[in-house]
Amino acid sequence: MKDPYEVLGLSRGASKDEVKSAYRKLAKKYHPDMNVNNPLQDLAEEKFKEIQWAYDEIMNGSASGSGYSSGSGSGYSSSDYSGGNLFGVRQQIQTGRFQEALRTLNGMTDRNAEWNYLMGVCYVNIGSMGQGLQFIQRAVSMDPANMEYRNFLNQIHNMQRSYQQRSYSYGGGMNSLDCCTNLICADCLCECLGGDLISCC
Structure with a gap:
């Protein structure tokens, strides 16, 4: 089992006040209400x-023993937080570090459906909608039963359709549509993940 102090980012022997402060900070960040629209x-x-x-565990005194491992065994390993695997990449995406996530992904050899999905999320959020869409479509074709991938793909398609309809109703053609649609879709998806690609919108 992982050391509870390590989970909270604390060293053993941290005071109760430090424990409470670390808990409040992390709980606020990861609370379900704060991640409703987060993929x-x-x-x-x-x-x-x-x-x-x-x-x-810490507050009821159960964490005082030495039966906990340091980042190994069940639960998360320390590499999960270093960005060295797909969980780490998800952490990078969640905190808006898309370029860093792309570098981590490009260094991986196991390019499964989840790898393609995360590549797509990164590219969409840095404004490369077409490239991102290709990765998302590949992820869905590799794992068609995965609703996370399918929902994200549907979200992109729905936004593209919506903006196409608006563009045509205002008299815009395909040339103006491609660029604007991609930018606006990227901005919307970026905002869903907590970022802001186009600050004026």
């Missing part, structure tokens, strides 16, 4: 539960 909502909820567990 990584499931991960945030899982992390929120882990934070609650760690806080309870």
Whole structure:
């Protein structure tokens, strides 16, 4: 089992006030209400539960023993937080570090459906809608039963249709549509993940 102090980012022997402060900060960040429109909502909820567990273990005195590992065994490993795997990439995406996430993904050899999905999310959020869409479509074709991938793909298609209809109703043609649609869709998806690509919108 992972060390509860490590889960909260504290060293052993931290004061109760430090524990409470770390808990409040992390709980606010990962609380389900703060991640309602986040594609990584499931991960945030899982992390929120882990934070609650760690806080309870420390506050009721159960964490005083040495039966906990340092980042190995069940639960999350320390590499999960370093960005060295897909969970780490999801953490980078959740905090808006899309270029960093892309660098991590490009260094990986196992390019499964989740890898393609996360590549797509990154590209969409940095404004490369076409490239992102290709990765998302590949992820869906590799794992068609995964609703996270399908929902994100549907979200992109719905936004593109919506903006196409608006563009045609205002007399815009395909040339103006492609650029504007991609930018606006990227901005909307970026805002869903907590970022802001176009600050004036």
